[in-house]
Amino acid sequence: TRSTRPQRMLKAVQKNATKGNPESVISAIDYFCKNSEWAMNVGDEKGSILDSVVTEVNPSTVLELGTYCGYSTVRIARLLSPGTKLITLEFNPAYAAVARQIIAYAGLQDKVTLVEGPSSELIPQIKERFGITTFDFIFLDHWKDRYLPDIKLFEECGLLRKGSVLLADNVICPGTPEYLEYVRNSPHYESRYYPAHLEYTKVEDGLEKSVFLG
Numbered sequence: 001t002r003s004t005r006p007q008r009m010l011k012a013v014q015k016n017a018t019k020g021n022p023e024s025v026i027s028a029i030d031y032f033c034k035n036s037e038w039a040m041n042v043g044d045e046k047g048s049i050l051d052s053v054v055t056e057v058n059p060s061t062v063l064e065l066g067t068y069c070g071y072s073t074v075r076i077a078r079l080l081s082p083g084t085k086l087i088t089l090e091f092n093p094a095y096a097a098v099a100r101q102i103i104a105y106a107g108l109q110d111k112v113t114l115v116e117g118p119s120s121e122l123i124p125q126i127k128e129r130f131g132i133t134t135f136d137f138i139f140l141d142h143w144k145d146r147y148l149p150d151i152k153l154f155e156e157c158g159l160l161r162k163g164s165v166l167l168a169d170n171v172i173c174p175g176t177p178e179y180l181e182y183v184r185n186s187p188h189y190e191s192r193y194y195p196a197h198l199e200y201t202k203v204e205d206g207l208e209k210s211v212f213l214g
C-alpha cells in the first residue's frame with residue numbers, strides 16, 4: 001500500500017541526514033519539504049525564532065503539544081542543557097511512530113519523552129506521571145481549537161509559574177483568534193507577536209510568545 005507523507009519524510013532523513021547529527025536531520029526535513037512535499041513542520045524561519053526563545057529561556061522543564069514527525073522536538077531537544085528532558089504529546093499514533101524514529105535518528109531519544117494521546121486527557125496527568133510541578137517552556141503546535149482550552153487547563157492544573165513562557169505556532173495561519181484574544185487581553189499574561197511566514201511558503205504566519213505573570 002502507498003506510503004504516508006511522514007513515512008516518506010523519515011526515508012528522506014535516513015537517506016540524507018547523518019545519524020546522531022540533529023542539524024543534519026533538521027536540514028534533511030527542510031530540504032524534503034522545500035523540494036519534495038510540503039509538510040506541517042514549524043520550518044526553518046519560524047524554527048529559528050523557536051530556537052532563540054528556547055535559548056533565551058534555557059528551560060529545565062519543557063512541554064510540546066503536537067509532535068507530528070518530531071522536527072520541532074529535535075530543534076528544541078538539541079538546545080537543552082545536559083540532563084534536561086522534554087515531554088511531547090502526540091494524538092496521532094502514525095505520526096508518533098515516525099517521530100520516535102526521527103528523534104532517535106538525531107540521537108536525542110534520551111532527552112525526549114513522547115506520550116501518545118489527547119492533550120485534554122494527558123495534561124491533567126502530567127504532575128503524577130512525570131513528577132513535574134511547573135513548566136518553564138511550553139510549545140503549542142497541535143490543533144488550533146485546543147490552544148485556548150489547553151492553556152486554561154495549564155492554569156487549572158497549576159502547571160504554570162511566574163515567568164513560564166508559552167510559544168504558540170500558527171496563530172495567523174491556520175489561525176487561533178480566541179487564543180490570541182485571551183493571552184493578549186488577560187492581565188495574567190504578557191504577550192508578544194513574532195511575524196514570520198507559514199512554513200516553506202510566502203503566506204503570513206507567526207508565533208505568539210506569552211509569559212505567565214502569576
Ligand SMILES: O=c1[nH]cnc2c(O)c(F)c(-c3ccc(F)cc3)cc12
Nearest residue numbers: 040041042066141142143170173174
Ligand atoms: O494542524 C496543524 N497543527 C500544527 N501545526 C500546523 C501547521 O504548522 C500548519 F502550517 C498547518 C496548516 C495546514 C494546512 C494549511 F493549508 C495551512 C496550515 C496545520 C497545522
Ligand SMILES: [Mg+2]
Nearest residue numbers: 042141169170
Ligand atoms: Mg504548526
